[in-house]
Amino acid sequence: FGAKLAGFWNHPAGPKTIHFWAPTFKWAISIANVADFSRPVDQVSYPQQCAVTATGVIWSRFSTQIVPVNYNLLSVNAFMAVTGGYQLYRKITHDYFPSEQPLALEATPSEDDSKKSSQ
Numbered sequence: 001f002g003a004k005l006a007g008f009w010n011h012p013a014g015p016k017t018i019h020f021w022a023p024t025f026k027w028a029i030s031i032a033n034v035a036d037f038s039r040p041v042d043q044v045s046y047p048q049q050c051a052v053t054a055t056g057v058i059w060s061r062f063s064t065q066i067v068p069v070n071y072n073l074l075s076v077n078a079f080m081a082v083t084g085g086y087q088l089y090r091k092i093t094h095d096y097f098p099s100e101q102p103l104a105l106e107a108t109p110s111e112d113d114s115k116k117s118s119q
Contacts, residue, residue, distance in 0.1 A: 011068070012068050013068055013070045013072070013073075019070055019073070020072065022073075023070065023072040023073040023075075023076045023077075024072060024076075026076045026077075026080075027076050027079075029052070029080065030076060030079045030080050030083055033052060033080070033083040033084065033087065034083055036087065037086070037087075037090075041090050041091055041094040042094070044087050044090060044091045046088070046091060049084045049087040049088045049091065050084075050088065051084075052080055052081075052083070052084035052087070053080070053081055053084030053085050053088060054084075055077070055080060055081075055084075056077045056078065056079070056080030056081025056082070056083075056084055057077075057081045058077075059073065059077040059080075060074055060077040060078045060081060063077060
């Protein structure tokens with residue numbers, strides 16, 4: 001256990017370097033984006049979500065090309081790309097493909113209600 005901890009501590013992308021802390025704090029952006037899933041779609045910003053998605057895609061690719069591969073950087077950016085893409089999907093479907101029917105089920109009169117009204 002001690003050898004693994006020492007290996008993690010002394011790793012070139014370990015906690016003694018910015019290569020560990022920058023992606024660790026970047027998780028806050030991804031978590032905030034997940035929290036925004038409950039935000040009304042009309043409040044979602046195209047420029048912001050395009051930036052989040054593009055950043056995620058670009059830096060995911062970059063994180064696989066550096067030596068050593070920084071898996072924390074890869075995972076946070078892949079997650080950013082996915083959450084940004086989902087937010088863009090929500091916004092595009094809301095703006096360009098409006099639903100004819102509301103999402104909530106409308107109440108339909110039941111047979112009992114129709115019998116009561118005819119009496």
